[in-house]
Amino acid sequence: MRVYWLLVRRELGTFFVSWTGYIIIAAALFIMGLSFAGILQALNTEPLTLTIHELFYESVAFWLVLLVATPVLTMRLFAQEKQSGTFETLMTAPVSDVQVVLAKFTAALVFYGLMWLPLVAITLTLRQYTRQAAIVDFGALAGAMAGVLLLGMLYVAIGCLASALTRSQVVAAMLSFVTGLAIFLGGYLAYAVPPQLGWPHAVLSQMNIYQHLQDLSRGVVDSRAVVFCLSTTFLFLFLTLRAVESRRWK
């Protein structure tokens, strides 16, 4: 456990000693700010029928940040260490593969959480200036945050696996971006495939992260969403672990 926290701290530190961390946060902030300005504009012209955070999931900005930022912030995790050779010094220290995988995952997830912090500020600002307490329902906000976190876990886990498979950060980023995009778009297929088809529809609607997030941000905690995100996160982390262990396969 001590080693785990040590590694988490070290990984988090890496985000901030180089420019990567700041650039990712700045880019996410920029996109969110843009989206915020758009919402303000919309609020001025017509009355609102959705809750504020729902507007975010309707917006391209949210998905752009999720789909693009996660590959960028996870690509480094294993690939860079393999490239520079520090993976060898790490793995010849008395640490277990599980500790390393979980620590890297946790650090990336914490960073992902930090990245979304401005969103809270934006929501609160909106609440302040509209002077309408009802516009932000805290239950729904909590649901939305849970949704962001669950999706983050899934996407960070995908990034971990991609990074563990290669020593090139570019390849890792591409791989996790394509996988993440495939899951996102696959969910949309649920609307196109009729329910009469049986299992294809069932599978696709499980994958429909857009729908999941919408439910959560309305304060509806659907166990399907939670189960889907947690189980896929677990699957990808397990595969990451196997990838890390594979160097010791005979």
Place this chain on the structure above:
Amino acid sequence: MTAGPMIEVQNLTKRYAGRLAVDRLNFTVQRGEVVGLLGPNGAGKSTTMRILACYLPATEGTARVAGLDVYTQADEVRRRIGYMPEHNPLHRDMRVRDYLKFRARLKGLSRAASRERVDIVMQQCGLTEAHKRIIGHLSKGFQQRVGLADALVHDPELLILDEPTIGLDPNQIRAVRQMIKELATRHTVLLSSHILPEVEITCGRVLILANGRILAADTPNNLQKRLGEGGLVVAEIAAPEAALKACFDTQPEILRYDIAPAEGAYYRCTFSAPPGVDLRPILFELVRQHNWTLRELTRNQLSLEDIFVRLTRPDREEEG
């Protein structure tokens, strides 16, 4: 601490996708020894060290460190080993002290113990002045010291150093060698190199590897004695050429000789002798008997370098 050898390697074999990197290796390293793995590039030195450091598994055979199996008891073995991989990878964005502290904690030292050990190893490796500098900004020699300090920080029983002086300038090489020599008093050291003088100077015993096999294993001195023949002896003698030839032809100890005229009446004669025979007293006796004049008599010991080239050059097998 248990008795018994520090490293025991039996029939160690490592196959990478169709290529045999290490081929049924057998060797033992006793506690307190400094052993050098010597071989051309691609001989299997790094692979052997990576297996011992529990980074790669062996395809066949076993390796034990301090009596512990490197595959099944990897965690225990890692605690006992200080390993510095080839090219000395470091977190270049960290400061020297922070990095060493991180590594010490990672290797299981408590906060207080790590602080203490980091100070000790920084002193030992001459890093105290540089403790606040960013590793990526240090010179290569200093980075090498950081790597060495990292390997030492948990006071391991065994140090495995893969090419510790590669890419350094001569002064830095000398400094690193000196450090290794000092370490040898407290630790068992296994180091690899393809630079011969280094091994000759620092190691008590040498294992010469080529194509994944051990070709020779002995102390540098014994290797010279065993494989070095008698070496070459050079003499400059003032005498008629015909008389010299007549005399040398009848001597059974002289395997081959070569005579070339030098300035004046002198001839420069080069002799090769069978293993274990020192030609110098014999030659002196001959000169005395014939009343010639002798102005030089030297023996060129075959260096480890010559032995190495003989053992590892690719055409050796055709020669049989």
